[in-house]
Amino acid sequence: MHIDRxxxxxxxxxxxxPFTTSFSTQTERCPLLVRAVASExxxxxxxxGECVALAEPYYSPEYLEGARDVLQRFLVPALFEWxxxxxxxxxxxxxxxxxxxxxxxxxxxxxxxxxLDAQLRLRHTSLAEHLGVTRDSVPAGxxxxxxxxxxxxxxxxxxxxxxxYARIKLKIRxxxxxxxxxxxxxxxxxxxxxxxxxxxxxxSDVPTLRNLDPFELLLIEQPLAxxxxxxxxxxxxxxxxxxxxxxxxxSAQTAADAIALGAASVINIKPGxxxxxxxxxxxxxxxxxxxxxxxxxxMLETGIGRAANAALAGMxxxxxxxxxxASDRFYRQDITEPIxxxxxAVAVPRGPGIGVEPIPDALADSTIHSIELTA
Ligand code: OSB
Ligand code: MG
Numbered sequence: 001m002h003i004d005r006x007x008x009x010x011x012x013x014x015x016x017x018p019f020t021t022s023f024s025t026q027t028e029r030c031p032l033l034v035r036a037v038a039s040e041x042x043x044x045x046x047x048x049g050e051c052v053a054l055a056e057p058y059y060s061p062e063y064l065e066g067a068r069d070v071l072q073r074f075l076v077p078a079l080f081e082w083x084x085x086x087x088x089x090x091x092x093x094x095x096x097x098x099x100x101x102x103x104x105x106x107x108x109x110x111x112x113x114x115x116l117d118a119q120l121r122l123r124h125t126s127l128a129e130h131l132g133v134t135r136d137s138v139p140a141g142x143x144x145x146x147x148x149x150x151x152x153x154x155x156x157x158x159x160x161x162x163x164x165y166a167r168i169k170l171k172i173r174x175x176x177x178x179x180x181x182x183x184x185x186x187x188x189x190x191x192x193x194x195x196x197x198x199x200x201x202x203x204s205d206v207p208t209l210r211n212l213d214p215f216e217l218l219l220i221e222q223p224l225a226x227x228x229x230x231x232x233x234x235x236x237x238x239x240x241x242x243x244x245x246x247x248x249x250x251s252a253q254t255a256a257d258a259i260a261l262g263a264a265s266v267i268n269i270k271p272g273x274x275x276x277x278x279x280x281x282x283x284x285x286x287x288x289x290x291x292x293x294x295x296x297x298x299m300l301e302t303g304i305g306r307a308a309n310a311a312l313a314g315m316x317x318x319x320x321x322x323x324x325x326a327s328d329r330f331y332r333q334d335i336t337e338p339i340x341x342x343x344x345a346v347a348v349p350r351g352p353g354i355g356v357e358p359i360p361d362a363l364a365d366s367t368i369h370s371i372e373l374t375a
Contacts, residue, residue, distance in 0.1 A: 001119055003089050003375060004044070006076050006111075007035040008068055010369035013302065016332050020146040022173035022200035023058040029300045029330070030055050030064055030368070033358070034071070034110045038118035047118025048357055050308075051110030052272035052299035059198065060106070060226075060247065060273065067107040072371055074101050075111050080375045091116035095276065105250060105275035112276035113308060117353035126311070126355055128348045131281065133314030137345035139321035141167035142329055143196065143298065146176050150183045157184055166344035167192040167218070167321035173200040178211045185215050192321065196221035199247055203231050206238050218320065219244040219266045229254075232263035242266050246297060250274060252282040259290050266320065270297040271312065272305070280312060288317035296322035303327055303336025307349045307356040310339065314348045335362045 012030050019026045034049035053060075053067040075098045082097035083089045089097070094112040101108070120130055142165045147153040157168055168188075170180060172195045184193060194217050201209060201223045209223060219242040224231050226247040236243040244266035249255045251274055258264040267287055271280040287294045296313035299305070306327065313322045326341040327334035336356040339346060349355025 001038050001040045001089055001122060003036055003038050003079065003083060003115070005037040005375065006114070006373045008071055008371040008373070009033040009035060009363070009367055010064065010068065011302075011335065011363065011366040012368045013331055013335070013366055015300075015330050016328070018145070019300070019330070021171045022146070022198040024056065026054070026300070031302055031305075032064060032068055032071075032110060033302070033304060034114040036114035036118045038115070038122065040122050043122060045118050045121040046357070047114045047116070047121060047353060048304050049110040049112065049114030049117065050301055050305035051106050052270070052301060052305060053106040054299070062104060062106045067104065067110070068371070070101065070104045070107050071111060072373065074098075075104070075107055076373045079111065080373075083375060089115065091119050091278065095278065106272040109272045109274070109276040112278065113271070113354070116277060121353040124352055126350050126352060127308060128311040128314055128350060131311060131315055133311060133348055135314040135348055137347045138310055138313040138318070138324055139166040140324050140326065140341045140344055140346045141165060141169060141295075141321035142325045143169045143323045144171065146171050146173065150180055153180050154183060154187050157188065161188060161191065164341060164344040165325070167194070169194050169196055169221070169323065171195075172197050174205065174208070177208060181212060181215050181217070190216070192218055194218040194221065194244075196246070197223045199225050203235060206235065209235070209239050209241070213240040217241045221268055222246040222248065229258055229261055229263045232258070233261045236262055236265065244268055246270070246273070249283065252279060252286055255283045255286055259287070259292055264292065266293045266295070268297040269294050269312070270299060271308070272299055277308065277312060281315070284315050284317045293317070293319050295320035296324055298323035298325070300330050302331075303334045303339050303356050304354065304358070306339045307336070308354045310346050310348055311354065333362060335359060335366060
């Protein structure tokens with residue numbers, strides 16, 4: 001496969017409602033799409049990837065403009081140099097081609113996905129088939145932001161339950177934890193429910209976190225800081241809610257460390273956070289071998305990343321519902337044909353590659369910045 005050209009396309013998409021977490025309130029999303037034009041044996045295809053870095057470095061060190069800069073100045077040139085020196089460019093070699101760049105996993109993952117999509121399209125294979133996925137659909141969970149009041153939260157959750165979501169995740173932070181969880185349990189009963197703190201607590205908050213025990217949550221996601229693996233292990237001994245890691249797991253190596261330390265009995269796998277779909281698969285395999293449940297997280301993806309996540313989440317170790325919701329959870333208009341939910345599940349895409357592509361008009365209407373890089 002020859003990569004002829006790579007475009008970095010930044011788009012702006014208004015959110016249908018503000019989304020508040022312990023680290024920020026978002027009203028719009030500006031994803032960076034990676035478009036790879038690739039050819040082989042006289043056939044030319046376009047592969048798409050999505051870099052999930054947020055606009056600000058509040059969830060992880062990466063952010064939109066930084067990701068775009070590192071892609072433009074370091075990652076894409078490194079891939080072209082790798083190709084020019086005669087080494088094969090495939091999704092499996094992207095990580096080696098850019099390994100000398102430290103970190104920047106979301107940027108690397110966006111590039112890898114574009115190359116992977118192109119490669120699979122050239123082989124007329126879907127991502128799901130490539131991953132050995134046999135399921136037709138995956139259960140759809142929804143991540144519900146922090147609201148101004150408990151009654152507003154109950155309205156929001158009720159709306160998602162009416163739509164058929166299979167699992168609800170509540171964002172929490174100190175001052176917005178036990179009360180909203182109790183209210184949701186009282187109103188909606190024993191639905192599959194979990195919480196996500198995005199690092200907002202400390203070990204000294206154990207008494208508060210223990211108050212969540214009676215609600216039999218599926219898990220608490222990332223209660224403590226990203227680099228507090230040992231403290232997560234201590235916390236896991238002191239609460240009955242299973243501890244799940246998100247921000248802390250940036251690679252298969254940290255996943256292995258977290259499992260060995262007892263810091264996580266569940267792992268949220270986000271391909272962007274760990275540097276790509278291939279590393280995500282390695283974490284899946286490791287977790288499966290160790291009896292650790294995994295589920296697929298989300299980063300308010302467009303249809304591009306959402307479709308790829310729906311394929312990944314079909315792998316056998318993904319035994320918990322992911323943050324895999326329909327396009328309309330966040331967007332009135334997606335840039336691809338919308339990802340939809342039927343009977344609480346999202347279909348595993350079966351078309352070539354990731355199975356979706358941007359609708360040209362929708363892409364043009366939302367593009368705010370574009371860079372063309374040629375080999
Ligand atoms: O912590 O899982 C998270 C969104 C942005 C950044 C971090 C997180 C989230 C979500 C939303 O919870 C997941 C989604 O539905 O895309
Ligand atoms: Mg999370």
